[in-house]
Amino acid sequence: MNATVSGPLWSDTVAFDNIARPILSQNIEVDVAIVGAGFTGLWTTYYLKKLAPHLSIAILDANHVGFGASGRNGGWCSALFPASFNKLAKLFGPDQAKRMHNAMVGNIAEIARVIELENIDCDWSHGGTVIAARNRVQLDRARDEVTEHSANGLPASDLEFLSAAELASHANFSDALGGTFTPHCAAINPAKLVHGLAKVVENLGVRIFENSPVIQISKYKVVSDNATVTAKYIVRATEGYSPTIKQARRSVVPVYSLMIATEPLSDSFWQTTGLNNRQTFSDFRNLVIYGQRTADNRIAFGGRGAPYHFGSAITPQNDLVPNVHSLLEKTLLELFPDVAGSKITHAWGGALGIARDWMASCGLDDETGIAWAGGYVGDGVSTSNLAGRTLADLICGQSSDLTTLPWVNHQSRNWEIEPFRWLGINSALFAVKHADAVEAKHGRTSKVNSLLDRLIGE
Template sequence: MGCALNLWSTTTSATERPGLAGDRDADVAIVGAGYTGLWTAYYLAKADPSLRIVVLEAHTAGFGASGRNGGWCSALFPVSSRRLASLPGSSREAAIELHRAMQATVNEVGLVTAAEGIDCDYHKGGTIVLARTPVQLARARAEVAAAHEWGPGDLRFLEPDEVAAQVRATKVLGATFTPHCAAIHPGKLVRGLAAVVERLGVTIHEHTPVHTIEPGRAITSYGGVRADVVVRATEGFTPGLAGESRAVAPVYSLMVATEPLDAAVWERIGLADRPTFGDHRHLIIYGQRTADGRLAFGGRGAPYHFRSRIKPSYDEIPRVFKGLQATLRELFDLTEVQFTHAWGGPLGIPRDWCASVGLDRGSGLAWAGGYVGDGVSTTNLAGRTLTDLILGRDTGLVRLPWVGHRSRQWEAEPLRWLGINAGLRGMTLADMEERVTRRESRIARLMAPLVGH
């Protein structure tokens, strides 16, 4: 990760695992030891302990987004219910059922981590999203109305005094609140999960980059794993696989974290129940109060890199770190606080922004991903769904509308670079437009169909 200092990796211990040494056979080969791959391995091993499951990881378990994210285990799905209902073979009822499944998944993660002894600082305090301008206030009320239209009506509007009971930020006019989110320590979760699946008999080979996935085989420079089912669980790193260069776009999200704050500061800020937080601007921001008393805060703003390149140097963009620090200081009127960590990493964005999971029974190739940053809980749902698909179970999970969905490929370069960066810049301009005009951004309305709304 270059010189960037990742809070989650510096506050948990890692276990080094040997790489693949020659060809081997398995029943299921999983490419990627992030949340998707590990949750899939976990549920498969629990369902059928006789399965030979091998996980192949290019770096170390949790190296990617699973070990770098904002720690929101939420019921958020990257596209709206309206968009889900419009997918082929879907319906309003199916979209609502997926929303309910996401809510249940937040609880499932808590139950499993407790049962397996994974101390990942899980605390279900919900999510509060602040409205800090009149335009944001109107957007917040509209979001609550839309949530009730599509049900279940779990999102509610908070008046300023209700907001102050949870968090005291600047310029607050109102907020939305949902109880369906838990704050976690991402590094503790992914590394704890890796240890659990190993105890269940799963083999994890680290430092073993897969360059080709084909029916019956995952191929590396050190040998291949032959398996009846091969699962692609590579998220933002997918373009590095042969034939997958346009499957998803790796777009970077960056984070900063403060020193542990003293009791007087927390008395002024609030967040006593550790709700995750953000506001209703267009360029996404996200934060949490960590279990050790810090503010961990992130947002978009980093560029997409030509030809989907991923490099350690892209994890750190000083102007974005500086902007995140300034935003957090302004949000809570923090003048003296010091920042001790700054890091980043790529997330995977499919062309239609819709996450998907599936299994091609003819080839034995399975996949899950395209979470657009909403993967902490969605990966758990993906792991349970892949388990049902692989074992041939006819359950409600395999009938959810994201199952079997295939996003079309991204455009070839340079159109991909131009389009994605124009979109990222557009969200910044939309916020600037609203500050000037005090009206809903025309730019944002034009961009909405392109970002899953």
């Protein structure tokens, strides 16, 4: 596969190179130090300033605003949470699972409210998500998901089963037998949102330091390469990059998700393909794939499948895995054969964070003043907003509906030491790919599915 640009499509749409932000070169003292200038760090800062405008806040990033997953993702601003309703119900009870579900749905309206209020143009289109079932096993999975949803007492309007004809009214997938639709997702340009948020918080008086990697976080102290920040509260918002910080080495593993983007596609392509409301899309295979029609009529399309790198390594080389990018192109062609002949203009990747129990969490240690949020897997675009609002409440000592949600102060155990996590994660990845191959070829569920469920605690 020959992409014209090795880098996120979204980076072309924001002029972040023109903004010179300082390196932290002198010791400073603030009320709150935020480590990481992605969605988690910026949403937390935003809500802190709204709740307590007098707080002095400094943000430190090892690279630049939006360098991490926040500036590279698929732009699904969805109500998805990495732990399923059933898993949450098993861990915390059905009422708490329902509260979490409602909070996640509420994120979308809240983000829509803020981008309108703050005048952030991020190509927002609240078109929902359509997921196709493209073989018999996938169709059963779609039906089971809707049945389970209603058995859990969740509103039918949240998740609708679609016949093949109903699916076609959203999008014209090849081999489609049916699918599902949820209205709870907006397609966005994530780089525009993350850079827009940075500007908003700077206008509220927050200082952002770039190229200032943090090496160590301890009570009241953030140690960076050249200087130290003293702060009563510290927020670790480093997600997949957390293993670069001494105290968080095994808190999450960085797993790569890779993406490609096509050139803008013709009107005739879109007349046949649909996605007229820019519905985000996927299918019911086991290995996650995700796509969106961008505001300029491209397809931005991604998926997991890249290997986990030994020792939780994160390097620029890991962003490009030619065989996985080629597979993404092939998969996109399978979904929409009319893409054939169009150019792939961009290829890129990024690290997301997975906690050992696949449960996202946020919290504050009252004793040390250190807060954190993350482990969102591939669902952090909107979950980070919930984290930001919750951490702001916790830091301001304000109990609220948010601070009693079940993910607050949840602690996952650490990941295994190497080589066990390398072996475990890459074996699981192999099993997922194998399961999809079996389903596509033989039309039956692979035996490894139950093993995978056990692996992620379902």
